[in-house]
Amino acid sequence: MEETNKQVPVTVLTGFLGAGKTTLLNRILTEQHGKKYAVIVNEFGEQGIDNDLVVDADEEVFEMNNGCICCTVRGDLIRILSGLMKRADKLDAIIVETTGLADPAPVAQTFFVDQDVADRTKLDAIVTVADAVHLSTQLTDHHEAEEQIAFADVVLLNKIDLVDESGLEVVKERIKKINPFAKIINTTKCGVSLNEILNLDAFSLKRVLDVEPDFLTSDHDHEHDDDVTSLSFVSDTPLDMEKFQDWFSKLLQTKGQDILRTKGILDFTGESDRYVFQGVHMLMDASPMGKWPEGKERSSRLVFIGRNLESMNLKEGFENCKSA
């Protein structure tokens, strides 16, 4: 429809209390002159926000009554985003700051589930601010810290001036183990160029094509069952579409709660187009994305971030999808 012309980008800022979310937020608001932002904050904000349009949110997580056990959305976001879209003045962007203990999944799922939200806004990226000093402890102690790293498109590793070089490497390794795709940016006091965190379009299928993770071999050290890790698979043999759909839909139905994020580019037998998808838990965005580039090898790539991945026989399941 005409009036929907441009979806307003929504950037989600997550991170533990004290990591520097509000510092980053105020930096965005003061540096982006002439832009109109709406900022959605929670009531337990660390410090004042300097913006005309600040909306208080309650972080209400609603279960959808659609039989999908892990399908939760942020009810307050649906209400607030719908209200903001009625404004006469058009917004350049919306920034959502979550509380330190928030799980980013319901935020991301809101953009898949609510049609009005999806029509008028788009999730631009999840930016997680992490405290280089405390992240390791937080990851050990809190599920939420792992989830915030797992869902991140960008991890702003803040306060690096307070750790030594080897300490920094340890933290970075830990982040990469959870989420090999997140771009890690080292900062002190959230000093980052804003084009590294805004207008990234990180949730678009087009961006999945850019994903070039260093495909980890699956010789992981023994993990705690509960740790968030990632697994990646590559195949030069084309896949059978029916077999893949069968396996993948069953996998999400039964293990969707443990699978936090997925991304993939698929080469199906007999199809000239690349198939691209990305998902959050059980929700999936998928589409053919044009022909394979000429002169480049066709191959399928598949990435999972989640808990208990080792128990899902992912390698075997994926191998079985290969065309005979």
Added chain:
Amino acid sequence: MKADTSQFAELDKTKFEQRGTEFKLGIPVTNAVTVGNSIAVGFGDGTVRIFTSGKSSEPIKAHKGVVLCMSKDGDNILTGGDDGRFLNISLDGKISEIGNFGTRWVDHVTANNGSLVCSSRNIVYLWSPNHKEPKLFEHNSTIGGIAFDTKGRRLAVSRYGGVTLWKKDYSNKWNSSELNWKGSHNKVIFSPDGKYLVTSMQENQLHFWRLKDKIDSAMSGYGAKIKSFAFVDDSKYLATSGAKEAVCWPFDGDGPVGREPICLPYVGNKLVTFVEPFPNENAILTGLSDGSVFLSEIEKASNTIIIRSFTEFEVSAIAVTKDCSHLLIGDMGGNILWTSIWDEEKK
């Protein structure tokens, strides 16, 4: 790419568009409410305009941001905004502030017999006549909608997980009971006969309770969220948006369970975004996502006439004056049609 159709525009106009006045304000219309023979309209820039036959309609600067909700109290207009203010506006444009909640939005407003009610977050605030301080009704989640029954003795508050029903006993004390149904409930209304309570949900469905025995059921099968629904012809039908036709559920007799709804007017592939009962008739005005509006008799769908042709913007408000002489249509592109309903000679 769009063809230049402006040269044909005059030819395509309905008789209502030719007869009435069109305003191209470019500001999203968020609400409209009938106040006697005037219609008050709320906009996405915080202004309110009052349309009365023979008078001009100047913008009244009411809220800073969006007029989120509107209702009326006698001859006064009530508005709630995303500036956190709950306002009372007289027909001559005088504004008085009833409540102010700062950065918390006023999501819903209503009134009954001089009691003024609004909700912000999870709290309903009720100002009784001649009381300066409101009475507070707290709930377990943000409120999706509020509604009085016709007599004003019951106040329904929809929320996550169902509806809280507040009942005023004869010593004017409010007692609550819960009607639970899993999921998030938005707008809520009573049937005019007081027998039913209906909510729209975050899922593409409605839920209703028959109040005498608390029997409840879902009305589903919609392609989109149901943003607009209303009882028609006292309580005979419930007309609903959210599909490619206005879906009208029968609520006479034993209610809709096991009965088929009437769907009308089928005029193409566009989604119905707004339904408004035509007062005192078994008829509805149906607004579509392309801006067009039709008037149909529910039990005689062949009696359908076009009121407004398309504007490309979804219809977000329709209202008819109390004397049924004029109607107003507003859309999300800020286009308004204000027109008399009958030919001059028929008046």
